[in-house]
Amino acid sequence: MTTRRDFLRGCLAGGAAAATAAVPEVASARDTLQRPPEALGLLYDATLCVGCQACVAACKQANDNPPEFHAMDNLWDTPLDTSGRTFNIIKMYRNGTMQTKDAEKNGFAFMKTSCMHCADPSCVSACPVSAMIKDAKTGIVAYDPDACIGCRYCVAACPFGIPKYQFDSPTGKIGKCELCRHRHQDGHYSACAEVCPTGATLFGRTEDLLAEAQRRLALKPGEWTFVPRGRLPARDETPEQAARWKGLVDQSYEAQVGNYIQHVYGEKEYGGTQVLKLSAVNFQKVGMPDLPPKSSAATSETIQHTLYGGMIMPIAVLAGLTWVARRNVAPEADETKEGQS
């Protein structure tokens, strides 16, 4: 028999479950994660870049990636974008007559495209099998193909379009920059920074790189200043710490200060990234998206943890549903007859 009370009871159970989905942002809010203190990263200064692509070639070599051909003669590695087998590329902004470097109008500019190593990466939050992991100490966002199921949720989640999948292979992997973490134990740091002839790409701790970026922004455009190349030593670095890395410590040279936009890209975007960028041309025009300071991983995990934290909500709803279902299933034979009378 269906009574009003039965109906209300059903509403209670069903409604409670539906309501749980309605108010995600109450308890167990998960804040945007911060960079670890020893986070490693890169500083890319577009005004120092000459577009030589030495970093693109070095990246290919360091990661054992094959060349990709897009020119008529299949002689040179000519990737048009990052891909499952190209983890780093220098893109070019062109406008009008392209006369002046780093001018938005009638000029041109360069921009490095590679993983930003977010403080709170979407790919890590998205990955269902922990194939994308953020190292607790270095903050490097690393990929493990042996864990990966190839679902490509990381590809969809990243707002920078960085993880890329090898669609042309039956055993395709995800490809992305891992800051050359496999070379660190031999004292090598990121190959792109190692080979950069102008110091446009600089390797170091993000904290130090941020200070260097802010130093440059504070200078007057056109002034001469010393800029480091290769690796930026950490503030208060001991000789033992310095000995960990190969190569000359001081490769600095005197260069002219660029006509910067007063913004360090990556300082705050999406909760901050470990790769930072300086540019004289509007960041959106050179291919860097305009992102809010809050990470999407924080929003997504807040919703999930609110609904499923400790499985309390699902278990409570299940208990309610079981109780109701038990009462409603038992007298079923009578129900059926009545329903058809």
Added chain:
Amino acid sequence: MSAHDSAAPVGGKLVNAFTLSCAMLVAMMAAILFVRFLFGLGAATNLNDGYPWGIWVVVDVIIGSAFACGGFSVAMMVYIFNKGRYHPLVRPALLASLFGYTLAGIGVIFDLGRWWNFWHIFWPGYANPNSVMFEVAVCITAYIIVMWIEFSPVFLEKWGLKVQRQKLEKVLFVFIALGTLLPMMHQSSLGTLLVVMGPQVNPLWQTPVVPLLYLLSAITIGYGVVLFESCVAASAYRREIEMNLLTPMAKVMLGVLGVFLVVRATDLIVRGALGHAFAPTLEAFFFWLETISFVLPLLLIGTTEARRNPARLFLAGVAIMLGGILMRINGFLIGYDTGLGVDPGWNYFPSVPEMLVTIGMFALEVLGYIIITRRFPVLPREGAMATH
């Protein structure tokens, strides 16, 4: 789903022009999948890094599982809201759900680039509970198992296993409760999949209440699919339509649809996203197509008189299904823009082999539905309904 003897096999031949056509489509799918597994996803699909998810995910899994919510929606009405008279609708709806979900689960494997690792998603040490996809995968897998148990009385009945059936029936309420909870969890999470994509998803579809929207729409789609299936099954098997059940059920559907529309509209207004609906963009156009599809049933079957008209019920069911399709395609494909517009040049339209696999999956579903309803007691016995 217990002692319910008013269900009976439809009977009749299994081999005819229609089932053979279905089998042909399934064979074509198998051939394409052979190529896909031998040469990679790129050999069969138009997937790319700007659109890493295509119709195999969005249609086969996300839309396919929403279409398979008939069993959940009807079972909830019968067992949770204690509307026993809808009981004859449970088995056919559950059967369609069973196929929909089982095939969605298998379909995922076709799309996984490193499918041999798929078990990692259930394995402690690999599994990442922060991932929305982890929740979806675990929950859908559990639901598929629960549904087979819920449906098993049909087989036990057919094979005369009375003792086993009685034993199962004593604990069936647990599975019925689980079978209501699990779809609530993963149908909402299928929407939450969008959240981590952040501003890459157009504000018309990116919202923190997306889990509620996907849950409510899935319930509505569940009823819409039952309307659609009942009409199609009645016409294909030359049976009477269960109007005495469909007419009141359509009212329930309109109620849930009304709640959905209120939440949808309120959310758009509160977030200030409504402006995007009036921009001259493809996204806005598809938003209105979706909205019209969802509003149409209110106009088609708004009155009791109209709900007694089988043709109108059928059209309303189709409109709801269309709205559900559009809402999901809009969120995951049309309203999705990798890199927020600074990374242009990405396009996606499914390749012919890709579409043939999706069509093959639906053909397999229809074929299975025909075989089981003709041989097992699923659809209501004809005489029982005619007494009304």
